[in-house]
Amino acid sequence: QVQLVESGGGLVQPGGSLRLSCAASGSISGIAVMSxxxxxxGNQRELVAVxxxxxxxxxxxxxxxxxxxxxxxxxxxxxLQMNSLKPEDTxxxxxxxxxxxxxxxxQGTQVTVSS
Numbered sequence: 001q002v003q004l005v006e007s008g009g010g011l012v013q014p015g016g017s018l019r020l021s022c023a024a025s026g027s028i029s030g031i032a033v034m035s036x037x038x039x040x041x042g043n044q045r046e047l048v049a050v051x052x053x054x055x056x057x058x059x060x061x062x063x064x065x066x067x068x069x070x071x072x073x074x075x076x077x078x079x080l081q082m083n084s085l086k087p088e089d090t091x092x093x094x095x096x097x098x099x100x101x102x103x104x105x106x107q108g109t110q111v112t113v114s115s
Contacts, residue, residue, distance in 0.1 A: 002026045002104040004095045009109030012085055016113070020080040022095030022106055031097050034078045036069060038091035038111075045094065049080060063089075085113045 008020040024031065032053050037045040049069035050058045057069050068081040078095060090113050095106035 002028055002031065002097060002099060002102075004097065004104055004106035006093065006095050006106040006109040009093060009111045011112045011114065013115050014085060014087060014113055016085050017081070017083045018085065018111060020082070020093055020109060020111075022078045022080075024076045024078070024095075024097065027099070028076055031099050033097065034071060035096045036078070036080045037094045037096055038089075039094070039108075040091045046091075048093070051078060082111070085111075087113045089113050 003025045005023045006020060008018060010018060012018050020036070033050060035050045036048040038048050039045040046060065048060050048063055049067055051069045051071050053073065059067060066082065066084045069078065071078045082089065090111060092108040092110050094108045097104050
């Protein structure tokens, strides 16, 4: 079993920044890829960013140049630095990983961008 716990969400004004954290625990050896997704009520979850153990990254077009995903393997933690936030970034953000064919999700953290 893998447990994922997100933190760092909140209310921010347009143009502001937030940093989300996702702490992984449990049977985490062998996990190669970790991701951030987000979901707006009524919509499906959208992939935001992905990072591999080696540090390779990929981003949704809507966040490229504004968001940065990183990981600290020693702390088993993944981060999502979000800059130049827009109202359309408002969503619940989820940490995600998989191992041996099983998907694991965090509980989600709310990000609200509003003036």
